[in-house]
Amino acid sequence: xxxxxxxxxxxxxxxxxxxxxxxxxxxxxxxxxxxxxxxxxxxxxxxxxxxxxxxxxxxxxxxxxxxxxxxxxxxxxxxxxxxxxxxxxxxxxxxxxxxxxxxxxxxxxxxxxxxxxxxxxxxxxxxxxxxxxxxxxxxxxxxxxxxxxxxxxxxxxxxxxxxxxxxxxxxxxxxxxxxxxxxxxxxxxxxxxxxxxxxxxxxxxxxxxxxxxxxxxxxxxxxxxxxxxxxxxxxxxxxxxxxxxxxxxxxxxxxxxxxxxxxxxxxxxxxxxxxxxxxxxxxxxxxxxxxxxxxxxxxxxxxxxxxxxxxxxxx
Amino acid sequence: xxxxxxxxxxxxxxxxxxxxxxxxxxxxxxxxxxxxxxxxxxxxxxxxxxxxxxxxxxxxxxxxxxxxxxxxxxxxxxxxxxxxxxxxxxxxxxxxxxxxxxxxxxxxxxxxxxxxxxxxxxxxxxxxxxxxxxxxxxxxxxxxxxxxxxxxxxxxxxxxxxxxxxxxxxxxxxxxxxxxxxxxxxxxxxxxxxxxxxxxxxxxxxxxxxxxxxxxxxxxxxxxxxxxxxxxxxxxxxxxxxxxxxxxxxxxxxxxxxxxxxxxxxxxxxxxxxxxxxxxxxxxxxxxxxxxxxxxxxxxxxxxxxxxxxxxxxxxxxxxxxxxxxxxxxxxxxxxxxxxxxxxxxxxxxxxxxxxxxxxxxxxxxxxxxxxxxxxxxxxxxxxxxxxxxxxxxxxxxx
Ligand SMILES: Nc1ncnc2c1ncn2[C@@H]1O[C@H](COP(=O)(O)OP(=O)(O)OP(=O)(O)O)[C@@H](O)[C@H]1O
Ligand SMILES: [Mg+2]
Numbered sequence: 001x002x003x004x005x006x007x008x009x010x011x012x013x014x015x016x017x018x019x020x021x022x023x024x025x026x027x028x029x030x031x032x033x034x035x036x037x038x039x040x041x042x043x044x045x046x047x048x049x050x051x052x053x054x055x056x057x058x059x060x061x062x063x064x065x066x067x068x069x070x071x072x073x074x075x076x077x078x079x080x081x082x083x084x085x086x087x088x089x090x091x092x093x094x095x096x097x098x099x100x101x102x103x104x105x106x107x108x109x110x111x112x113x114x115x116x117x118x119x120x121x122x123x124x125x126x127x128x129x130x131x132x133x134x135x136x137x138x139x140x141x142x143x144x145x146x147x148x149x150x151x152x153x154x155x156x157x158x159x160x161x162x163x164x165x166x167x168x169x170x171x172x173x174x175x176x177x178x179x180x181x182x183x184x185x186x187x188x189x190x191x192x193x194x195x196x197x198x199x200x201x202x203x204x205x206x207x208x209x210x211x212x213x214x215x216x217x218x219x220x221x222x223x224x225x226x227x228x229x230x231x232x233x234x235x236x237x238x239x240x241x242x243x244x245x246x247x248x249x250x251x252x253x254x255x256x257x258x259x260x261x262x263x264x265x266x267x268x269x270x271x272x273x274x275x276x277x278x279x280x281x282x283x284x285x286x287x288x289x290x291x292x293x294x295x296x297x298x299x300x301x302x303x304x305x306x307x308x309x310x311x312x313x314x315x
Numbered sequence: 316x317x318x319x320x321x322x323x324x325x326x327x328x329x330x331x332x333x334x335x336x337x338x339x340x341x342x343x344x345x346x347x348x349x350x351x352x353x354x355x356x357x358x359x360x361x362x363x364x365x366x367x368x369x370x371x372x373x374x375x376x377x378x379x380x381x382x383x384x385x386x387x388x389x390x391x392x393x394x395x396x397x398x399x400x401x402x403x404x405x406x407x408x409x410x411x412x413x414x415x416x417x418x419x420x421x422x423x424x425x426x427x428x429x430x431x432x433x434x435x436x437x438x439x440x441x442x443x444x445x446x447x448x449x450x451x452x453x454x455x456x457x458x459x460x461x462x463x464x465x466x467x468x469x470x471x472x473x474x475x476x477x478x479x480x481x482x483x484x485x486x487x488x489x490x491x492x493x494x495x496x497x498x499x500x501x502x503x504x505x506x507x508x509x510x511x512x513x514x515x516x517x518x519x520x521x522x523x524x525x526x527x528x529x530x531x532x533x534x535x536x537x538x539x540x541x542x543x544x545x546x547x548x549x550x551x552x553x554x555x556x557x558x559x560x561x562x563x564x565x566x567x568x569x570x571x572x573x574x575x576x577x578x579x580x581x582x583x584x585x586x587x588x589x590x591x592x593x594x595x596x597x598x599x600x601x602x603x604x605x606x607x608x609x610x611x612x613x614x615x616x617x618x619x620x621x622x623x624x625x626x627x628x629x630x631x632x633x634x635x636x637x638x639x640x641x642x643x644x645x646x647x648x649x650x651x652x653x654x655x656x657x658x659x660x661x662x663x664x665x666x667x668x669x670x671x672x673x674x675x676x677x678x679x680x681x682x683x684x685x686x687x688x689x690x691x692x693x694x695x696x697x698x699x700x701x702x703x704x705x706x707x708x709x710x711x712x713x714x
Binding site: 088090104108150 | 316319320330331540541550551552709712713714
């Protein structure tokens with residue numbers, strides 16, 4: 001049995017009338033990369049702040065490293081690293097000074113601290129900018145500095161709250177690779193995001209939440225296994241007649257067909273050769289199409305099927 | 316950890332150029348402004364002879380002549396205070412009438428005819444009760460009024476003494492001379508400084524010290540989760556809250572006290588403002604006042620239940636409103652408060668600080684000064700200790 005690092009039971013948090021967390025529970029084991037996936041305002045940051053005892057909650061229980069968490073548990077706090085959603089650095093301190101300052105809140109020994117700071121700067125690859133003030137950094141570099149500040153003291157549990165928001169794809173990949181590496185070195189990771197691709201790529205344990213409630217939990221495959229949809233066949237085709245759509249609906253394993261903007265989306269449940277069956281139908285009916293391809297379900301489909309809405313608004 | 320926080324807070328404070336700039340500009344510019352405004356008044360008072368008519372008495376007391384005494388009055392720099400024209404009543408009235416149209420004519424007439432009732436006659440009026448000091452009358456009038464006030468008091472005593480106990484006249488004359496010397500000093504910019512304008516510089520120093528409150532507030536903001544994102548980092552770290560805040564306060568004190576000292580040095584050595592009293596104590600007072608200012612901001616910003624804007628307003632109200640009540644805008648405001656609601660002068664930090672400067676100047680290092688300093692230190696301790704107690708680790712209802 002692996003050790004439980006985080007255990008939250010029936011957490012309730014209200015902001016006046018608004019219920020931000022509604023009997024929310026989760027359990028995270030040592031060594032996991034735990035993904036907390038949910039749309040904007042679903043309560044991810046609130047969960048984290050309650051966990052850290054920064055935020056008071058109305059009901060429930062929070063245990064970290066097997067102990068009840070309170071604002072005074074300094075030994076617990078010393079094992080945690082936080083990469084907050086908002087960049088939290090001092091504008092008056094340089095990149096190096098910021099990391100050193102925050103690391104200094106954990107590590108007393110000066111020599112060890114210097115070594116840790118250097119390692120953190122190398123890790124997020126901003127050594128070249130160590131004399132820069134935060135105001136002079138690009139958005140991506142600033143995010144990386146924010147990460148360095150959170151991980152320099154080599155915490156056992158690291159919390160990343162949407163660390164890739166407003167970051168270009170290159171920096172984003174770097175950040176994700178870095179997180180994987182930290183996990184390999186032994187850190188337990190909590191990763192919140194509303195980007196399902198990132199969570200799918202990174203996390204071996206995913207919890208999907210909405211409106212302060214847990215919707216589903218498991219590995220990416222387990223989550224996808226929970227839904228009816230196993231494959232979507234997409235056809236780019238012009239001027240499709242209604243009777244053809246009716247015919248396609250009758251095909252084997254097909255349970256839902258949508259035709260919009262010259263794109264035909266056919267949702268299938270089970271079956272192995274769905275794309276072939278669709279292609280055969282088009283040939284037999286002498287219908288021309290531009291392109292046909294198959295899509296595997298995503299976590300968005302999971303979310304969509306359970307809640308009836310998209311995980312996030314189309315960008 | 317203490318050193319780490321202290322050094323970095325020091326850097327943060329020192330690199331906050333905007334805040335430092337404003338504090339310095341505030342004190343240097345306002346100091347210069349006050350100096351220019353009041354200096355012209357000082358100059359007048361110091362070196363201008365006031366033209367006055369003296370209406371002589373027929374009576375003569377044993378080798379005692381009022382007119383001669385008036386003639387001898389001079390400022391510390393040797394300039395005579397009065398330019399005397401001897402006249403009888405009718406001539407004096409004529410001269411006074413003429414003075415309406417002619418700047419160079421007499422500014423008043425001193426009527427010595429009745430030694431028991433010396434009077435000052437001013438242009439355009441009949442007779443003024445001598446002690447009446449009309450602030451509207453300009454500096455010349457106020458010089459005349461204060462001279463006549465002293466002469467009027469003493470001539471009555473002298474007449475009384477001659478009548479009842481002539482042997483004692485020497486003693487009475489001696490105190491009279493002391494009193495006239497005092498009169499001269501009070502009109503002077505240097506020496507034992509008791510003029511009303513220096514109080515504006517106390518207020519300026521007080522204001523400067525109180526402005527340090529924002530640095531105390533910043534210490535709280537930087538380390539509290541519901542105040543700033545960086546504060547959340549600090550709150551989520553294992554650093555002891557007390558250690559963090561005390562290190563931060565010390566850093567703020569080092570920087571703010573330096574700013575205060577620069578400002579004070581400019582006033583004392585640059586503008587040569589005479590604060591009176593022992594200079595070392597003036598500096599000590601300014602330093603402790605600055606620490607009081609910091610502790611005020613530190614205390615108010617612990618009230619995290621109210622919005623940041625509200626807290627800022629409270630601090631500003633205490634600084635500006637307290638400054639007003641302590642006489643920043645109206646010189647005798649503090650006296651009015653003392654009469655109607657003395658407790659305000661005890662707990663208004665600005666009033667307590669101005670009082671310390673004032674006591675130092677008027678009475679030197681003594682009971683009154685120590686009492687004022689005890690209030691400063693006491694208030695500081697109350698603010699810091701309550702602040703530390705209130706800041707103990709807690710979870711917040713909202714971030
Ligand atoms: N300080 C607050 N006062 C009142 N309501 C709040 C406060 N903070 C958050 N909320 C509300 O609580 C809910 C959960 O917010 P939370 O920040 O935890 O969401 P999130 O999942 O982190 O969203 P995002 O992806 O946008 O960061 C939201 O409806 C939000 O509006
Ligand atoms: Mg969030």
